[in-house]
Amino acid sequence: MTRIRGFYLAGERAILGAITVGFVLCFWEGLTRGWWARLLEPALGSGAAAWRISPIFLSSPTAVALTAIRVFATGDIWSDLGVSGLEFLLGFVLAIAVGIPLGLAAGWYRRFCFAIEPFLSALNATPRVALLPLIIIWVGIGIWSKVLVVFLGAVIPICINSLAGVRTTDAKLLRVARSFKAAEGRLFRTIILPSAVPFILTGLRLGVGRAMVGVVVGELYAATAGVGFMITVAGASFQTDKVFVGVAIIALAGVLMIEALSRLERRFETWRPKVGAAT
Amino acid sequence: MTEHERAFIGTGSVLVFLLVWEAVTLSRLVDPLFLSSPTLIARAGYELFAEGTIWKDLRVSGTEFVIGYLLAAGVAIPLGLAVGWYRRLYFCLSPFIDVLNAVPRVALLPIIIIWFGIGVWSKVVVVFLGAVIPMLLNTLSGVKTTEERFLKVARSFGASELKIFWSIVVPGTVPFIFTGLKYATGRALLGVVVGELYAATAGIGYLIAVAGATFQTDKVFVGILIITTTGILVVELLNRLERRFEEWRPKVGSAT
Incomplete structure (x- = not known):
């Protein structure tokens, strides 16, 4: 446990940075693919459609990578x-x-x-x-x-x-x-x-x-x-x-x-x- | 004496420049269509203001500038203070700050136009x-460069973290914030x-584009002159404001 903690503390900056970047990319990808809309549908009903954004409008990390x-x-x-x-x-x-x-x-x-x-x-x-x-x-x-x-x-x-x-x-x-x-x-x-x-x-x-x-x-x-x-x-x-x-x-x-x-x-x-x- | 010399030589060189410019256009060495001339510019400026057509452009550009700039200050200063104070928050946000810092933000214009249209809001963004x-980077480095001794003294006297933040960190950050605000003026005008x-x-930018195309x-x-003047005025205003704050700022380093 202390070894994991030591590892984390040594690379805290990189780890926290990577996590937030990953989180944001994931959120972005999910917006264009409608993940969040599907996830929120039971709770929000038709309002969940706002969580799906056209790829033309926003693109997505995978689309950008493929285009590159x-x-x-x-x-x-x-x-x-x-x-x-x-x-x-x-x-x-x-x-x-x-x-x-x-x-x-x-x-x-x-x-x-x-x-x-x-x-x-x-x-x-x-x-x-x-x-x-x-x-x-x-x-x-x-x-x-x-x-x-x-x-x-x-x-x-x-x-x-x-x-x-x-x-x-x-x-x-x-x-x-x-x-x-x-x-x-x-x-x-x-x-x-x-x-x-x-x-x-x-x-x-x-x-x-x-x-x-x-x-x-x-x-x-x-x-x-x-x-x-x-x-x-x-x-x-x-x-x-x-x-x-x-x-x-x-x-x-x-x-x-x-x-x-x-x-x-x-x-x-x-x-x-x-x-x-x-x- | 040197101050006078500076003013003399400065005015002299500007006058020579303007005279040569005027002479070149008057003598038709270069078509005035290409180069214009100081007197033509002065007349055009006078006409624009006399006709009053320019006020609308000034108002639109002014609105875009003021809203965008205030919004930026409203976000950047608190965020910069927070990111400077909480190390982990800095670790989380630094990739985004670095990337945004590296991208010339104007390259995002085509996307911003898709998102917000060609009205006022795309410019505000x-x-x-x-x-x-x-603004953010300067506020951040202001917090980071807080005088170590002050923090140590305050901590040994058992000051609460909140008290330290408000009475040591924030006042020490003010000059950095002003540097950021001044620097941001140029970026905002751009x-x-x-x-x-x-x-x-x-x-005004639209006026320039249309005038150039015709x-x-x-x-x-x-x-261009209007934009330059605006930039100089805003920075001068911030300088004045900064001097007011300067009076009650602790003199760091002078009492070592």
């Missing part, structure tokens, strides 16, 4: 995945290429920061997807409109975090380096850049989320291919199971990328300047 | 889903805009 297998087996999904992946990659790489140098420069040159600050704050306060109708006018409904939305979504957190990274460099280190007459370029490369790395990684992690929103919304709004497009088409034709498959793919992609970046972040955590801790 | 997660871009019959670029910009 079918979609991957027939290979329909690969072209959509390719398009969305390309949009994401191009937009995100562009955001990194612009956001990090811009943020570092703005952090290093005070006056430059003053000049671009209003634009950064304004863009930060605007949900960038609201710009979609404009972007569509400018670059059409092909993949470039999505690349642009992804770029705009990801560039702001990346830039702001890089900026913050430069700003929070330990002042003591700078003073020491300056007293030993280190050149400004050297200062930047050996002190500022390394201590900004953890912040940049945080920016990348936040940027991934925004970029995903950009891909999905861009494709929901106007596209001819992509996972978001698949979701819209499936939704418009009441293929609820396919919608869930699309949502699951996006969620999975997001989780994987954020997890990878979190690992990288933890790896570089020791580089983060302990400002104020050793004063 | 999107706003709710967008806002509830940051929900309103995307929901209305995707399927709606009224609202190449009224100036009107699109007016819509």
Whole structure:
């Protein structure tokens, strides 16, 4: 008995989580299959019909799983995945290429920061997807409109975090380096850049989320291919199971990328300047 | 001096940007249909408000935002406190919170439209889903990061769990809740805009979508400006509110 209890306590989190997830999936499956309606019929009479929900409306875990297998087996999904992946990659790489140098420069040159600050704050306060109708006018409904939305979504957190990274460099280190007459370029490369790395990684992690929103919304709004497009088409034709498959793919992609970046972040955590801790 | 310099340079760069924009459109380098211009946008904004057609859109979007946001706060804050306080409840709910956190909630729009139609309620649900997660996660981490010493002191003086919860945990969580509320504002606005871009019959996002589809670029910009202003105002309001709470909050760490 104590061994079972010990086992439970050791894995309590996983066990309780698995139980609730199983319970919810079971409840969901039962709703579309009419298990609960049949179960409640003696008690509620005709009112029990409310416990049976059309699969078109709600889908079910098994239907979603089967559709996922079918979609991957027939290979329909690969072209959509390719398009969305390309949009994401191009937009995100562009955001990194612009956001990090811009943020570092703005952090290093005070006056430059003053000049671009209003634009950064304004863009930060605007949900960038609201710009979609404009972007569509400018670059059409092909993949470039999505690349642009992804770029705009990801560039702001990346830039702001890089900026913050430069700003929070330990002042003591700078003073020491300056007293030993280190050149400004050297200062930047050996002190500022390394201590900004953890912040940049945080920016990348936040940027991934925004970029995903950009891909999905861009494709929901106007596209001819992509996972978001698949979701819209499936939704418009009441293929609820396919919608869930699309949502699951996006969620999975997001989780994987954020997890990878979190690992990288933890790896570089020791580089983060302990400002104020050793004063 | 630096404060002045900041204001000078900031205003200067914005002015230069606006002037260049205006000049580009005036000189017909780029068709105004594509780019609009600051003066065209100002005129379109003036006309929209003078004609009064915009009030209906503002009201619809406002209703969606307010209902969804308040609903999210009403669910997320108590739930976050409970989940932070009861470890087992956290274990039970964490898979769902993590999954919802990972899904861009706007991807659920097609399903939400099937469930709730294209009226106000589908947007309320999107706003709710967008806002509830940051509020919940922040409240949760607020409870989790309660000052260990305070709990120990209270327990050694035999304070009841309820008393500890209300007089130590909840006040300590307030700043975290505000962070969540501020963060959620952006998500909620995103929900309103995307929901209305995707399927709606009224609202600011709908105005933007229609204006974009008919190449009224100036009107699109007016819509975007309205949304940006709203976001800034709500966050500013929350900042003020937070400062009021700040006054009676225990100064953690200052009296070590």
